Amino acid sequence: MSISIKNISKSYKKLKALDDVSLEIEQGELFGLIGPDGAGKTTLFRILTTLLFADEGTASVAGYDVVKEYKSIRRSVGYMPGKFSLYQDLSVEENLNFFATIFGTTIEENYDLIKDIYLQIEPFKDRRAGKLSGGMKQKLALSCALIHKPKVLFLDEPTTGVDPVSRKEFWEMLKRLREKGISILVSTPYMDEAALCDRIALIQGGKILRVDTPENIIEKHPKQIYNVRSRETYRLIQDLKDYPGSENVFAFGEFIHFTSSEETFEPQELQEYLLEKKHEELEIYPANASVEDVFMDLASSSET
Amino acid sequence: MKTIKYIVQKEIKQIMRNRGMLPIIFVMPLLQLIILSNAATFEVNNIRISYIDNDQTSISRELISKFEASEYFSVSEMYRSKKDADDALKKGEIDVVLDIPRYFERDLVRNKHNSLAVYLNAIDGAKAGVENVYLNQVVRDFNRKISLEIIQPEDKMLKQMNILSIPSFWYNETLNYKTFMVPGILVLLVTMLSLFLSGMNIVREKEIGTLEQINVTPIKKHQFIIGKLFPFWVLGMIILTVGLIIARLIFNVPIVGNIGLIYLFTAVYLLVILGMGLFISNYTDTQQQAMFIAWFFMVVFILMSGLFTPIESMPDWAQKITLLNPIRYFVEVIRMVMLKGSGLGDILWQFGVMSFFAVVLNALAVWSYRKTN
Numbered sequence: 001m002s003i004s005i006k007n008i009s010k011s012y013k014k015l016k017a018l019d020d021v022s023l024e025i026e027q028g029e030l031f032g033l034i035g036p037d038g039a040g041k042t043t044l045f046r047i048l049t050t051l052l053f054a055d056e057g058t059a060s061v062a063g064y065d066v067v068k069e070y071k072s073i074r075r076s077v078g079y080m081p082g083k084f085s086l087y088q089d090l091s092v093e094e095n096l097n098f099f100a101t102i103f104g105t106t107i108e109e110n111y112d113l114i115k116d117i118y119l120q121i122e123p124f125k126d127r128r129a130g131k132l133s134g135g136m137k138q139k140l141a142l143s144c145a146l147i148h149k150p151k152v153l154f155l156d157e158p159t160t161g162v163d164p165v166s167r168k169e170f171w172e173m174l175k176r177l178r179e180k181g182i183s184i185l186v187s188t189p190y191m192d193e194a195a196l197c198d199r200i201a202l203i204q205g206g207k208i209l210r211v212d213t214p215e216n217i218i219e220k221h222p223k224q225i226y227n228v229r230s231r232e233t234y235r236l237i238q239d240l241k242d243y244p245g246s247e248n249v250f251a252f253g254e255f256i257h258f259t260s261s262e263e264t265f266e267p268q269e270l271q272e273y274l275l276e277k278k279h280e281e282l283e284i285y286p287a288n289a290s291v292e293d294v295f296m297d298l299a300s301s302s303e304t
Numbered sequence: 305m306k307t308i309k310y311i312v313q314k315e316i317k318q319i320m321r322n323r324g325m326l327p328i329i330f331v332m333p334l335l336q337l338i339i340l341s342n343a344a345t346f347e348v349n350n351i352r353i354s355y356i357d358n359d360q361t362s363i364s365r366e367l368i369s370k371f372e373a374s375e376y377f378s379v380s381e382m383y384r385s386k387k388d389a390d391d392a393l394k395k396g397e398i399d400v401v402l403d404i405p406r407y408f409e410r411d412l413v414r415n416k417h418n419s420l421a422v423y424l425n426a427i428d429g430a431k432a433g434v435e436n437v438y439l440n441q442v443v444r445d446f447n448r449k450i451s452l453e454i455i456q457p458e459d460k461m462l463k464q465m466n467i468l469s470i471p472s473f474w475y476n477e478t479l480n481y482k483t484f485m486v487p488g489i490l491v492l493l494v495t496m497l498s499l500f501l502s503g504m505n506i507v508r509e510k511e512i513g514t515l516e517q518i519n520v521t522p523i524k525k526h527q528f529i530i531g532k533l534f535p536f537w538v539l540g541m542i543i544l545t546v547g548l549i550i551a552r553l554i555f556n557v558p559i560v561g562n563i564g565l566i567y568l569f570t571a572v573y574l575l576v577i578l579g580m581g582l583f584i585s586n587y588t589d590t591q592q593q594a595m596f597i598a599w600f601f602m603v604v605f606i607l608m609s610g611l612f613t614p615i616e617s618m619p620d621w622a623q624k625i626t627l628l629n630p631i632r633y634f635v636e637v638i639r640m641v642m643l644k645g646s647g648l649g650d651i652l653w654q655f656g657v658m659s660f661f662a663v664v665l666n667a668l669a670v671w672s673y674r675k676t677n
Contacts, residue, residue, distance in 0.1 A: 049520045050520065051516065051519055051520065071522060074520055074521060074522045075522045077520065079517070079520040081513060081516050081517060083513045084513070085512065085513035085514045085516055085517045086514065086517065087314070087318065087514060088512070089317075089318050089321045089322065090314065090317060090318065094314070094317065097310075098310065098314055099517075099521070101306065101307060101310040102307055102310070102311075102518070102521050102522075102523045103521055103522065104307070104522070128321075144517075
């Protein structure tokens, strides 16, 4: 077991950031922590990387207890905080050298691990880190987090504010790292990235809503989702919300995703209702659920 | 050791690359030393004096010409009435009014003594005090001169028995205030720079988030702290050196004692200041907060250091507080060593206190520095 979290709770004054969270993450797994801002993702990361003490519960990383054996953890994990936190006024190479030195190693020693990533930023090795583009910064940060060959890698929202091409590349890099036996815990607010993980945990309001593979999460979702579209999107949302038995209505790309709480729901009846409301170019058909749909559904039912 | 060396290297690189800070670190203190040392003077010059001459005799005119001859006074137009003079004093056009009574000469000759009224603008009490002393000197001088002229020969015996005191100002024979102020201001600059820079340095890492990254590494507390503070220790020493050179070359301040002793004391003193800076940065989250707290301490330290006002004239409780002020000790020591030539034995007390402060403050700072929160 690479990461084991048992009944962790943490509060900031009155706000409950984490509420009885338990998780198990396997060796060599790419595990996604999916949830909106303020769900408690960063708090969990900070507890696991020994920067914060939990109020209740225990956790271990790479077999070490986060409180008693924090020194061993610091030697065997890599952490990439959500905010870019390398020295902006040092060059790419100097940053990497600095982190290698404080981990008591050298770039050469673990070069094979970071080679794939570092090769892409090597042409800019004399450039100050502050002058790099978002995607480059992120690659440098990942290189720095990997320089000491960690057993577990923590990535807190690594793709926030990064362009789509770099995001795609980044996830490919993560997959290659997983093949080298490194366990990776990654958090993201982007639901589309969830499908790229081995397993995911949906988290909201400090509570874990569900833990499974992305496929299972979608498959096990009991509700049928309908894509609805008409010419006037805004009025459509209003009318769908007013429809009897309406449960979830939210925009998803060019469509509106709609679910009903009624077991006897018939799309035909909805169509008639909407036509009566003078909607033009109306389309209604069953859609394949995505992680986002499941999340929205679970989130809205956990709130009530 | 290698880790510390690398952190030191990193810090120096960062300092050198900070385009905005570099001139502030090196140019500002030197400019301040040169400008402040010329401006922070206790000498009172150009006292604007006016008079109301109700007597209009040769003796009253002679008294006024005495003031005209003095380099401290500049005599302006005479006023016709007391009211005009009062108005001018209120408007701040003049500093001192001399009121010569009617029958000044006649009474002086007849009664052998007389009095003059003097009005001083005492909005700045210290300045008014000095003005009064100068004024009395002129009047006394005048007094001696006319007594020879008008007082009868039988009184001359008495006069000659007057005692004249001749002061000899040790350690600063010409009472040159720069000799006295320059070392003190140098102390201020060294303190200010090292306190502000060290206080803001670790907070800065907090602000930009790099501290979080550092904290998950196996780096040891002492490695990080020593690595961070050492460059500022060196910087403080450099500023001291440049300041001493300026003091010697531009201001001609004598360095009577052993200069090595000043460096030895500064070495320990800087540990105190850097420990304090570190302590401040442990309890603040932004550079702004750190700056405000550092300023608060600086102002108290400066005003209670004995640099501008002698500690001996402070109330008893304030004197006790100055015992906690590191600047006080440094100002004492640098003046003692530079002007008086004191040896290690003479500054042992200050040295002991400083070493004690260094140990306590740094222990507190290291203890309060947490990698977790």
